[in-house]
Amino acid sequence: MTARERILTAIFMISLILIPATLPQSSVDAQQFNPSDPRLQSVERAEENFAGSAFYFIDPNYAIPQNYGDIGSDLLAEPGEEAIDGLSRLTQNDRDQTSPAHLIRPMAFRGSAIDNSRALHCLTQAIYYEAGMEPDAGQRGVAQVILNRVRHPSYPSTVCGVIYQGSERKTGCQFSYTCDGSLRRKPARFHWDRSRKVAAEALAGTSYTTVGTATHYHATYVYPYWAPSLRFLGTVGAHRFYSWKGKAGKASAFSQKYRGREPLAAPKPRNYAATAKNGGTSSLDPIALEKAYETARRKAEAEATKSEKKAALQADNARRHDRPAPALDVNAPRSYQAPAYSNEAQAKGGDKAYAGQNLPNVSQIKPEFRNSGTWKKKPGG
Template sequence: MPTPASLDLTRRVAAPRSSRRSTLVVAVLLIIAMSLALTANGRAASSYRVSVPVQLKPYDPDRWALLTANDYATARAIDPSLPDPFALPSDPVVDPDQIRQEAFVGPAAKPYRFVGASAQDRSRALYCLTAAIYYEAASESDDGQRGVAQVVLNRVRHPSFPGSVCGVVFQGSDRTTGCQFSFACDGSMARRPAAAAWARAARVAGTALAGKVDPAVGLATHYHTQAIWPRWGKSLVMTNVVGAHIFHRWRGRWGELAAFSQPYSGIEPTPGPYRPVALQLAGKSAVPAAVDSVPFSAVASPSVATAPETALASRRAAAAPAAAPEPEYRDPALAKSGQIKDKFSTSGEWIAR
């Protein structure tokens, strides 16, 4: 029989074997369970498998040589399709004053040539624009006159105004109130203009009709003198101050460049004003004159009107009914109609300090 000591030794050795056996059994069972779970998941997900062979390069020698080239000649030798950086145009020199002016004034109008449908339409457009420049800015500098011309042509291109030069200049002259340009309703055109000043205004008008854009006023469609501030001034955006006039444009999309998309009609109506001088000065309304009943060159300078146009005006005048004699005015202010007002005689000059 074994002694108590031997029994203790047997128990110490047998216990570790039983424990190892139990651990092995548990590990085998866990492996089987995991295999079954993975197999079930794989069958549930998909039974379709694809193997794609992939060949990996540690690097592309040619591309790496191109990236590590020390100069352009070496890189061009590796890849002849590389563009030549020295052939690209350099950035143009930008005028800082021009950038500041564009930021203050806004975008300029697009160049556009106002070509009439006929020689008569072209002559009428030149006359109407010249009249607007002369009676609105005869004492202004060339910059001031160009600003007035740009406003007229901006209106021609805007859908909220007539699509012709004469239609814009004499808009509302058939009513007692509502003239877009005051000279068309206050009797300023009763006197024949000065030839030299008219010729200067005609040169500015001709240049503007030919497509010359004045960026100093941008997309302005309104202006007024510095001596007044009309009620509508707050509803518009001021673009610039040129000479004696303050220029404004529409707010919002109506004043953006895309809004000036109205095509020029090319058909110019008979130049106005469309009320007799006596009724203009008296402030009374009258039925607009019949088409072509007003001689075209009635107040045009001989240096502007051409011989065919003068002959055409003569035929129209002969066919038209006799005009009422020009009234005589006792008021000295009315007698000076057509001249520059005294308070605006020095407009456009530097203010002495």
């Protein structure tokens, strides 16, 4: 190095030492800011922010649905009800109960280790591809719709079954990402982890009551043909949520039990036999599903009423003729089956020896009152 270069190097080294010493000391305390502090606004929380999140924070009430005048459709008269001006005659108290009728009781979805793993993967995948860029509220709404379907008899009783229903078709599947090639995209780790957190909470029993009994939604930039026929609940994030208008959309209809048995977490092959039973074309239309449910419900109610009347008549007839009354439970066994007695019990007479009239008298009723309520002499005897 030349003398000039050595002088410049020395000056540079001295500057590195002296310049920081001449600057004022910063008083910034890193502990003063916690990105997950609940006192912060949503826009300030790390878990509520993502690419494009500023769009959703323009409206501070983005997660509060607003019903746009669809109240009267819930009050349409059922068959047999007296109607006035096209609406059933309901009291104000009945109208006040409309909202609770659409709140589902929280339920945890638990099965075997394989079931839990598949359900978590499928639900995480659905949240990611359907609402991965939305705030937590939008993701919870999507998760709630999927789990609502699992609990409704009109849909498969598994998480993966609901999500991949109709995936064997090129278009028209229940969730578009299962049949449009979106699964070829590798998920981004950050957004996948956000979706997995929401999915785990939903499967553990955290219910998102904001969307209630919603079973359908669509993006705000489209308007499907079935939207006017369903009960609009409101907009959360980038989706509009709907439930069925009739009894199919009330909480009492979500009676299907979750028993695990999750299928593979993958789309069905194109040659899959799509029948009505396993999610064929005829069972995917929202309007057709509601009609099928209402038809089946009315048929079941009619059969139950007929069976109850028949059982009641048989019991009354038996009492009139002093015969044992048949069981009113329509699910009771039709014939009695004797238990498997031991060899010693069989030697004593088996089932006959243990019949009710042969049991030891352990009643504390006095002998003179034990025949109270029976015929002294049967008519015609």
